[in-house]
Amino acid sequence: MKIFESPGVPGLKIRFFLLNLSCCLIIISCNNKDYQKVPEENKMTLQDSIQHGEYLVKTIGCHDCHSPKTMTERGPQEIPELALSGYLADDSIPPLSVEAMKNGWVLMNDQLTAFAGPWGISYSSNITSDDTGIGTWNMERWKTAIRKGKLKGDNNGRMILPPMPWQNFAKLTDEDLESIFKYLKSTKPVKNAVPAPVSPVKLDSLKTV
Ligand code: HEC
Numbered sequence: 472m473k474i475f476e477s478p479g480v481p482g483l484k485i486r487f488f489l490l491n492l493s494c495c496l497i498i499i500s501c502n503n504k505d506y507q508k509v510p511e512e513n514k515m516t517l518q519d520s521i522q523h524g525e526y527l528v529k530t531i532g533c534h535d536c537h538s539p540k541t542m543t544e545r546g547p548q549e550i551p552e553l554a555l556s557g558y559l560a561d562d563s564i565p566p567l568s569v570e571a572m573k574n575g576w577v578l579m580n581d582q583l584t585a586f587a588g589p590w591g592i593s594y595s596s597n598i599t600s601d602d603t604g605i606g607t608w609n610m611e612r613w614k615t616a617i618r619k620g621k622l623k624g625d626n627n628g629r630m631i632l633p634p635m636p637w638q639n640f641a642k643l644t645d646e647d648l649e650s651i652f653k654y655l656k657s658t659k660p661v662k663n664a665v666p667a668p669v670s671p672v673k674l675d676s677l678k679t680v
Pocket residue numbers: 527528531532533534535536537584586593594595596598616621622623624630631632633634635636640651668
């Protein structure tokens with residue numbers, strides 16, 4: 472490159488080289504993907520993380536879909552002892568209007584835990600600390616599930632179905648995601664094996680209305 476060719480002024484060559492090198496370093500550090508990483512001395516204690524995770528779970532809306540509810544005059548109310556345990560295994564879905572779905576409607580049950588749409592029927596997962604929830608998961612699986620939308624954090628598994636908005640949650644910082652997981656791990660375990668989703672081709676056979 473021309474800038475290195477400064478005949479007769481050897482010191483200049485070195486200065487140009489150093490200038491180039493520092494430009495490269497600045498560019499590399501600006502591209503550094505680890506910008507979300509928190510310096511060791513600023514890291515939260517486990518208790519702080521759990522509290523922060525609880526705050527996020529309660530404000531981002533996980534309960535909206537993952538907590539069983541009773542329907543009241545003022546709308547769905549969470550059942551505290553079943554919080555985050557997903558669609559209840561012994562529950563049944565109300566009659567399905569395939570006609571409405573053909574007209575473009577997406578349906579959900581009155582607990583907001585079962586959802587029927589072009590993807591079939593999905594049931595909100597149990598995300599409590601029980602083994603039927605996320606009790607056996609580790610942080611790596613958790614991050615694969617939320618960042619890549621892979622069921623059970625299994626890279627070879629199927630994609631998580633709508634309406635779970637993992638594409639939004641994938642944008643959370645490492646610190647936030649880790650805090651949510653630490654909080655979920657600290658929740659009261661609720662045993663509830665959520666049924667597998669129903670494939671769209673089977674919807675017609677479930678047609679009841
Ligand atoms: C709009 C509804 C909705 C919201 C809001 C929602 N989820 Fe979900 N979530 C679902 C549904 C439905 C499934 C099951 C999808 C499937 O079977 O593929 C699911 C699946 C999951 C899974 C995968 C479980 C597994 O076994 O692989 C995790 C983890 C999860 N949700 C965590 C969360 C967390 C944490 C929040 C809040 C930050 C949240 N979800 C908010 C509907 C929702």
